[in-house]
Amino acid sequence: MVQIAELSKVIADLDEPKVLKLVEEFLASEPSEADLNRAIKACQDGMIEVGNRYEAKEYFLPELIFGAEILKEVMSRMMPRLKVAPARMGKVVLGTAHGDIHDIGKNVVRDMLEAAGFEVYDLGIDVPYQQFVDKVRETNAQIVGISALLTLARETMKGTVDAMKDAGLRDRVKVIIGGNPVDEKVRAYVGADRFTNSAAEGVEICKKWVEA
Template sequence: MIDRITQGIKELEIEEIQTLVQRALDSGHTADKILDAIRKGADEVGRFFEEGTYFISDLVMAGQIMKTALEILQPHLKAGGESQGKIVLGTIEGDIHDIGKQIVKTFMASAGFEVHDLGVDVPAKKFAEAAKDINADIVAVSVLFSVAALNLESVVEEIRTAGLREKVKVIAGGAAARQEYINRFGVDAAVNDAITGMDKIRSWMAEKR
C-alpha cells in the first residue's frame, strides 16, 4: 500500500491518491510513513522533470496531488506544544521545485518547529536575512537540481557574512544532496529524505539545550 502511494504520485494519478492515502491510514500506517512515501514519489517526479520526461504542467499536477494527500494527512500529524526551534526553509536559487519542500515543511511543523518558508528560487542572501530576522536555529535548503546545488556555497557564505555561522546550522536536502557537499560547500549536513533530515535537526537542537 505504501509503495502504491509512491507510484501514484510518480504517475500523477490524481483521482486515486485520496483513496490510497485513506486506505494506508485505515491499515494502520503512520502519517510520517505515508509522508515519506509521498516524498519518494515527489523525488521521482522531480527526476522525470530534470530528464525532460515531465514538463511544468506535470509539476503543477503533481503539486495538486500532493496538496490533496497532505490535506488528508494533516489531522493525523502531531502538532502543538512548545516550539522546538526556528527553521528557515526554501528551495535554492535556480530551482523552482516546491513539492518536496512542502513535504519537509509538513514534517517540520508536525515535529513542533516554527517554519518560515521563503518559497522557491531563493537567493543566498535572502536565506541569511531571514535567519537574522527570526533568530533562526536552522537554515534548510531544498536542492533537487545538481546544477542549482552549486549555490549552496553562497548560502553558507552569506550566513557567515551576517555573523550567524556559529549559531545557525545549514542542512541541504533533496534528490541532489550529496555528502560531499559538507566539505565542498561547507553545509553541516546533506540528506536525501525528510526523516533523516529531521533526525539530524533534532540532534542539533538537543545539543543546544
Template sequence: MSKWDQLTKAVGELEEKKVIEILHKFINTNPSYEEVQKVIKACQAGMIIVGDCFEKGDYFVGDLIFSGELLAKVIAIVKPFLGNSSSIKKGKIVIGTVQGDLHDIGKNIFKSMVDAAGFEVYDIGIDQPVSAFVNKVREVQPDIVGMSGVLTVALEAMKDTVDGLKEAGLRDDIKVILGGNPVTKEACAYIGGDAYTANAAEGVKICRSWVV
C-alpha cells in the same frame, strides 16, 4: 490496538478519512495539552512509516506530497488545543528554496513535518537570494537553516548562501541542513552544510537531534 496505534497506522497508510474521523472524535473530548502531544507523536510515528515506505519504493513522490498535506490538516485541527506554552516548540528553523530554483514540494513536505515535530518554522519561500536568508536569520535567530533545491544550479546558490551567512557573522550560531536530489555527501562538504538529506522524515530526525 490503542487509539494512538490506530492513528499511527492510519497516517502511515495515508487513510485521510480515518485520520480525520479519529481526530474529530478526539477534539470533542476537549483534550489537554498532554493529550494533544500524544496525538502529534502518534502522527509523527505515522510519518516515519511513510518515510520508510518511500525509501523501500512502496510509496512515491505523490504519496509524500499527500502525506505532507495530511499532516498539515492534522496540525490545523489540533492547533487550537496546543495553547501558547513556550515548551511546545523545540527550536526555530528558517527554511527556503535557494535562488534560481522554483520547486517547493520537498520544502513544503519538510515544513509540515518539522512543524509537527515541534519546531517554530519560518518559511521564506522559493527562489530566495542570499540576502533573504541572511536577513531572516538575523531577525529570528534560528537554531537551524534548511535550504532546498532540485536543480543542479541550486548547489552553487546553496554555497553562496552559506558563504553569505559566514560573511554576516551568523554561520557559527546555526546548523545548516540541505535538501534535494542534487545534494550528495561531497556536495554538502563543498557547500559547507552540516547535514543533507533527500528524505523529509530523515531530515526531521537530524533536526531533532540538534536541539535535544
C-alpha cells in the same frame, strides 16, 4: 492492510483517482507516525519515477505539473494527521535555494518540523541569499534549512552559506540541506553541516542539534 508501496506506482502512473482512493484508505486505517513517514517516502519515490519518465521523454512538462498537483493534494490530506507538539524546540529559517522553485519537499519538512515543536520561518522559493541572512539576524534562529531539487542549485546553496559566513553568522547556526539530489559531496561543496534526502531524518537531526 493498505499497500503503501502501491502509492509509489499509482503516483508514478499519475492515476489521480487511484492515488486519492489509496490515501483515503490509508488515512482511515489510523496510521502511526512511522506509517505516515513510510507513506511520504513512497510518494517521494513515485515522484522520482515521474522525474525519470520526464527525463526519458515519456512524460513532458504538463505531466510534471500534474504530478506536483497530485502530490500537493496528497500532502494536504496527510499533513494534518501529524501530532503537533507545543512550540519549544527552537527556530529554523527554511527556504528553497535561489533559482529553484520546487517546494513540495520543503513544505513537507516545514510541516514536520512544526509538528515536532519547531518555530519555522518559511521564506518560500527562489530565496535570495540576503533574505536568509536577514531572517537569521532578525529571529536568532539556531538552524538554517535549504531545500534544492535542481543540480544547479548547489551553487546557490553554497552562495547562501557563503553569505552567512560574510555576515559573521555562520558560527551561530547549523545548516542542513535537503532535497533529492543532495549528498555528502554536495554537502561538503556547499559547506553545510548535514544533508538529508528525508524530511523525517532532517527533523531528527534538528532535534539532536537543539537538544545538545
